[in-house]
Amino acid sequence: MDQLLIQGGVPLSGEVHVSGAKNAALPILCAALLTGDSLLVDNVPQLRDVHTMLGLLAQMGMQVAREGTAVRLSGANLDHLVAPYDLVKTMRASILVLGPTLARCGRARVSLPGGCAIGLRPVDLHIKGLEAMGATIRIEHGYIEAAAQRLHGARIFMDLVSVTGTENLMMAAALADGATVIENAAREPEVVDLAQCLTAMGARIEGAGSDVIRIEGVARLHGAQYRVMPDRIEAGTFLVAAAATGGRLRLLEARADHLEAVVEKLREAGATIEAAPDAISLEMRQPVRAVNLRTAPYPAFPTDMQAQFMAMNTVAQGTSLITETIFENRFMHVQELKRMGADIEVEGNAAVIRGKSALSGATVMATDLRASAGLVIAGLIAQGETVVDRVYHIDRGYECIEGKLSQLGARIRRVRAHP
Numbered sequence: 109m110d111q112l113l114i115q116g117g118v119p120l121s122g123e124v125h126v127s128g129a130k131n132a133a134l135p136i137l138c139a140a141l142l143t144g145d146s147l148l149v150d151n152v153p154q155l156r157d158v159h160t161m162l163g164l165l166a167q168m169g170m171q172v173a174r175e176g177t178a179v180r181l182s183g184a185n186l187d188h189l190v191a192p193y194d195l196v197k198t199m200r201a202s203i204l205v206l207g208p209t210l211a212r213c214g215r216a217r218v219s220l221p222g223g224c225a226i227g228l229r230p231v232d233l234h235i236k237g238l239e240a241m242g243a244t245i246r247i248e249h250g251y252i253e254a255a256a257q258r259l260h261g262a263r264i265f266m267d268l269v270s271v272t273g274t275e276n277l278m279m280a281a282a283l284a285d286g287a288t289v290i291e292n293a294a295r296e297p298e299v300v301d302l303a304q305c306l307t308a309m310g311a312r313i314e315g316a317g318s319d320v321i322r323i324e325g326v327a328r329l330h331g332a333q334y335r336v337m338p339d340r341i342e343a344g345t346f347l348v349a350a351a352a353t354g355g356r357l358r359l360l361e362a363r364a365d366h367l368e369a370v371v372e373k374l375r376e377a378g379a380t381i382e383a384a385p386d387a388i389s390l391e392m393r394q395p396v397r398a399v400n401l402r403t404a405p406y407p408a409f410p411t412d413m414q415a416q417f418m419a420m421n422t423v424a425q426g427t428s429l430i431t432e433t434i435f436e437n438r439f440m441h442v443q444e445l446k447r448m449g450a451d452i453e454v455e456g457n458a459a460v461i462r463g464k465s466a467l468s469g470a471t472v473m474a475t476d477l478r479a480s481a482g483l484v485i486a487g488l489i490a491q492g493e494t495v496v497d498r499v500y501h502i503d504r505g506y507e508c509i510e511g512k513l514s515q516l517g518a519r520i521r522r523v524r525a526h527p
């Protein structure tokens with residue numbers, strides 16, 4: 109497995125482009141299942157998860173072709189309506205093929221994702237919503253067996269705010285007979301991006317970005333061209349890396365309006381931040397101050413930025429409290445940060461971090477995508493060398509992270525695993 113070798117202590121400085129958003133690209137690629145026409149999706153990042161999703165869609169019979177930063181998909185000949193366990197277990201977002209496949213083809217067989225490092229992550233809300241729209245769903249041998257003559261509109265109240273749950277049901281409702289209302293819907297920008305792509309394909313959707321989304325089903329959707337939004341979590345990760353190392357950064361193609369909670373916390377930590385329409389600049393002119401945070405659904409502080417801020421808090425002035433309310437096991441990075449000398453105590457879903465003057469480099473293990481981002485930030489801060497193992501986790505969600513960080517002056521290189 110590849111490793112990242114980092115010599116810490118260099119303040120980041122310079123500018124980088126933010127890539128297309130992983131968590132918008134994944135549902136948007138699945139939207140191509142809803143039509144026999146071709147969908148051209150631009151600004152698709154080169155990531156493991158995107159590669160996995162394109163492989164799954166091709167296996168289902170989609171025509172998939174990379175055209176530079178774009179991907180052209182055509183769903184004219186869907187002939188294998190199955191998302192197999194060996195693929196789904198590597199990427200839970202595969203569940204996003206369920207809604208569109210069922211809506212377009214009347215049946216789908218999707219492996220249950222199973223748990224993952226950060227939590228149980230059930231998909232009961234996806235299933236409950238599709239049943240409300242008239243689907244017959246059986247769970248057999250670890251698979252979701254779904255069938256529906258034609259889905260019909262329904263009023264669906266989501267017990268919990270679920271990003272992919274909202275996205276799955278919105279795609280299914282786009283071709284259902286009648287109107288669907290999703291209440292307590294997720295408000296994330298990635299949900300809005302998907303809704304805008306579906307609208308370009310002829311769907312009739314109102315309220316995306318609010319907690320009530322209304323979809324008027326249509327008989328068919330047509331092809332379109334759509335450009336994926338920039339990745340707000342990649343952008344946030346680089347902003348924290350620049351703040352934590354006491355540097356300065358200009359992010360191009362970044363949307364500050366997608367990062368208000370994160371920018372607010374960075375300002376509280378002492379960063380000077382200027383936001384332009386599609387760029388964000390940060391400068392750290394003073395020592396980092398410890399910040400408390402509590403994760404919650406958008407527009408509150410995002411759980412996907414929790415590990416990154418924890419890494420920064422380990423060397424901040426003061427003590428901080430981080431409360432994780434979305435996932436039940438998203439502190440896997442704590443043990444690894446403690447091996448680097450961090451002073452962190454975990455009690456349930458809360459962590460208390462006492463800022464120290466420095467971390468010391470060590471060999472640490474990545475366990476999930478955002479935990480590994482936190483460990484890279486810790487390596488950039490620490491004295492000496494840090495080796496981050498199992499870097500495939502980070503490749504799932506960050507496009508060439510060592511290249512972008514090197515551009516900013518970081519001393520980081522990838523060591524390829526022996527074949």
Ligand code: EPZ
Pocket residue numbers: 130131134200201227228229230231232233234235268269270271272273411412434435436477478505
């Ligand atoms: C999406 O996951 C993101 N993934 C995650 O990003 C992100 O952390 C998460 O939303 C929260 O913002 C993609 O968009 C591909 P949820 P998702 O359904 O949709 C519970 C990353 O790092 N729940 O919003 O799977 C669930 O257990 C990844 O890029 C149910 O109980 O998350 C969790 O506690 C990690 N039943 C909460 O809701 C359900 O049917 C929120 O989960 C669905 C969810």
